[in-house]
Amino acid sequence: MQRSADLDLSPRILLGPGPSAVSPRVLRVMTTPPIGYLDPEWLAFMDEEQALLREVWQTENPLTLALSGTGSSGMEAAIANFLEPGDRFIVGVNGFFGNRMCDMAARYGATVTKIEAPWGEPIRKEQIADALKQGPAKMVALVHAETSTGVLQDLTGVADIVHGAGALLMVDCVTSLAGVPVKIDAMGVDVAYSATQKCLGAPTGLAPFTVSPKGVAALEKRKKPTANWYLDLAIIAKYWDKNRAYHHTPSTALHYALREGLRMALEEGLEKRWARHRANAEYLWAELAKMKISLHVAPEHRLPPLTTVKIPDGVDDPGVRKRLREEFAIEIAGGFGPLAGKVWRVGLMGFSSRRENIAALIGALKEIL
Numbered sequence: 001m002q003r004s005a006d007l008d009l010s011p012r013i014l015l016g017p018g019p020s021a022v023s024p025r026v027l028r029v030m031t032t033p034p035i036g037y038l039d040p041e042w043l044a045f046m047d048e049e050q051a052l053l054r055e056v057w058q059t060e061n062p063l064t065l066a067l068s069g070t071g072s073s074g075m076e077a078a079i080a081n082f083l084e085p086g087d088r089f090i091v092g093v094n095g096f097f098g099n100r101m102c103d104m105a106a107r108y109g110a111t112v113t114k115i116e117a118p119w120g121e122p123i124r125k126e127q128i129a130d131a132l133k134q135g136p137a138k139m140v141a142l143v144h145a146e147t148s149t150g151v152l153q154d155l156t157g158v159a160d161i162v163h164g165a166g167a168l169l170m171v172d173c174v175t176s177l178a179g180v181p182v183k184i185d186a187m188g189v190d191v192a193y194s195a196t197q198k199c200l201g202a203p204t205g206l207a208p209f210t211v212s213p214k215g216v217a218a219l220e221k222r223k224k225p226t227a228n229w230y231l232d233l234a235i236i237a238k239y240w241d242k243n244r245a246y247h248h249t250p251s252t253a254l255h256y257a258l259r260e261g262l263r264m265a266l267e268e269g270l271e272k273r274w275a276r277h278r279a280n281a282e283y284l285w286a287e288l289a290k291m292k293i294s295l296h297v298a299p300e301h302r303l304p305p306l307t308t309v310k311i312p313d314g315v316d317d318p319g320v321r322k323r324l325r326e327e328f329a330i331e332i333a334g335g336f337g338p339l340a341g342k343v344w345r346v347g348l349m350g351f352s353s354r355r356e357n358i359a360a361l362i363g364a365l366k367e368i369l
């Protein structure tokens, strides 16, 4: 058998919708050797990781942990645990990820009501209120940061509407956590999940997850166990709490990385980190404006960690992205669904959100266009 060559992938400046760059500090801790999942030192590590997660989520929720799996595992855990067959689930669909929620929920037998907005606009509060007036629902879900469209969903006042109708509020925070203000308790969110590879600046593979006391009460009232064994919060919680009951073997390397990413976010300071993401996005927006290139989303709804850039007329979309990758080592992404061929998606997340990266992208675009 022929021997395969040493691994040799090209370095890239990751300015797409995720994964984002991982700092050397995070990479370094990943080489720490594994330790047993019931070792007292590992259990102390988990307690500390949970405390860091609560601080970054801005919550007191006891049920706060990191699931083994990517952001989509967080989405599936939210849906599988909080919905039972026949439960009505209202989903804001204004991009790719709202549709993914609908697909998942239908597989668990939920009755899905979509409330829609064009790709590039947020869901309006009146739409949520109207859907709840038409009948009771178990849960309402919104995508806080729509990575497919570059829209930041305003959540002010949403929890009051949802809770007033007796429903739970679920929010996808995959691209918002540690990049824009996320305050779980203050926003009244009951179920939220994120991912490690967007604004947290760690490699992909874990899904930070948090549940409000109201959410926990709903879990306890389930008629049947969650249909997804691997993501069943009732059993996973028994490993993270005092019981320390084995469920599955967590990846130590990924947890070491998450802990370091959380520490870096808190050392920087959440307010300062949010401000950095915004300032760098504004720098990108201003530089593009100078080039007469416009953006897809209205300024008041723009998401600093992900910008959708209108592809100028007559420009070869895949050709430009190929040259950015091959000649400048820069990754950006194209559009999905209705935005395919119409926008580029530029991510400025976590360790990738740096002024020099934007300067490099603008310089490259000037040369190519």
Ligand SMILES: *Cc1c(COP(=O)(O)O)cnc(C)c1O
Pocket (backbone or CB within 6 Å): 018, 070, 071, 072, 073, 075, 097, 143, 145, 146, 147, 148, 172, 174, 175, 195, 204
């Ligand atoms: C990336 C993303 C997901 C999916 O996360 P994976 O880690 O790719 O599974 C879900 N929701 C949003 C808003 C995302 O940006």
